[in-house]
Amino acid sequence: MLYRTPALTSKDREVLEGIDKMRHELRHQVLQTPTKWTAGLRKTLTANAIAGSNTIEGYKVDSVDVEDLIDGEQEVATSEANKAETLAYQHAMTYVQSLHDAPGFAYSVWLLNALHWMLQGHHHPRKLAGQFRRRGVWINEPGDPQEVAYIAPDAEQVPALMDELVEWLNQGDPDAHVLVRAAMAHLNLVNIHPWADGNGRMSRSLQTLLIARGGTLAPEFSSIEAWLGKPKNTWEYYKILSRVGGKEWTPDRDTAPWIRFNLLAYHQQSQSVQHRITRSNRCWIDLTEYAERHGIDERQVTALHDAALAGRVRRARYQRAENLSNQQAVRDVRALTEAGLLEAVGNTKARYYVPGPDFPADVLEAVRQPIRLVDPYED
Incomplete structure (x- = not known):
């Protein structure tokens, strides 16, 4: 059960x-926005999801x-352990995103174990990866390892x-909304806790996969992992998982609070993604107009756009985005630097x-400008 x-x-x-309604509006916005404008945003949203989910597990x-x-940069200010966890989650997330329109798709134990290997394989065999745990496991209270x-x-x-879960994923509650089914998949997997480690990220990945398979939006716009990663x-x-899941496997408990939370x-x-798209488009238009007035090449707007939205840009990222030679990219960035x-920041x-x-x-x-998120249950 x-x-x-x-x-x-x-x-x-x-x-x-x-x-x-918002998801359909977002889909329309994305379809109407030039690919060049949204490519960076898709990558940013994926990065936010990875960072959010890893943050929950303590990887900052x-x-x-x-x-x-x-993007392949290695000179990043974080530990090697954090890099390994980030890249592993990126591989799993990339695979999840690629499955959104896979023909003949079906959920299986082997699929879930394969995803787990992508997440945890770099810890194997010290921590068993891609196979179910072989001993009991418990979860400590956040901040209190004694409880x-x-x-x-x-x-x-x-x-x-x-x-039973795989059977439900393929056939269970067919009339339920995809977002509700995705939330229930998350709840059941995290409470079964089938692996020795990585269960939280696997449960959030499974939720993202179900949403992506729903097909309304591209997978990059579907995840709630960035939202969950906010402190x-x-x-x-954690509170709602404890309240709904109970202290042990008790599947007869009321799950309505979990659905409301999701x-x-x-x-x-x-709301946040809608704001990002609007802000990104407005920024691109304003910078394009600025470039036209000041004789700046249109392609250089890409570097300025990244610097404005992310707070920084790397020369290699700009080079890949605009498909430039190394010399072209160096000249463009130097010109923008000389223009102030x-x-x-930093060297080499x-x-x-x-x-x-x-x-x-x-x-x-x-x-x-910050966004003020509305709580629809209080509206």
Whole structure:
């Protein structure tokens, strides 16, 4: 028996309708926006998801550094352990994203174990990867290693529970909304806790996979992992898992609070992504107009756009984005630096560029405006 999908309240359905509306609007925005404008945003959203999910597990890598690692940069200010966890999660996330339209797709134990290997294979054999755990496991209370928050099912129960979960993933609750099914998949997997390590990230990855398979949005726009990785949300995440999951495997518990928590996450993440797209487009338009007035090549707007939104840009990233030779990229960045639009930080391979003293102040002010997220349950 698994934790069961609850009946939605009228308020849940209202919030879900709002989420659907935003997701369809986002899809329209993305389709109407030139690919050149959205390519960087897709990578940024993926980096935010990876950084958020890893942060929950205690691996601290800034989302901008995650983006640099995705781009192949190695001179990033973090530990080798954090780099390894980030790159492993990136590989798993890339695979999850690639499955969103895979023909003949079906969930299986082997698929989940393969994903787990991508996440945890670099720890094998010290920590068993790609195979179910062979002993009992428990989860400590956050910040208190002396207190047990949850005791997972015995190892002998795991294969049968995972078979049941896979059957449900393929056939269960077919009339439930994809976002609700994704949340329930997360809850069940994290409480089965089938592997020795990496269960939290696997559960969040599975949720992202179900959402991506829903097909409304590209996978990069679908994850709530960045939202979950915000400190106040992470704390609430642990609290609601404890409240709904109980102290041990008790699948007859009320799961409605978990669904409500996830609907809030979906709603606020959609607000955030919508804001990012609008801000990115506005920034691109403003910088293009600025470039035209000051005789700056249109391609150089890419470097300025990255510097404005991410706070920095690397020469190699700009070179790849515009498909330039090394000499072209060096000349372009040097010209922007000499014009005071960019300013170099660091030396040699670790060098990156931030907005310089003559970067248009109105553009920076606009992109730095914070967003006020609305709680749809309080509206």
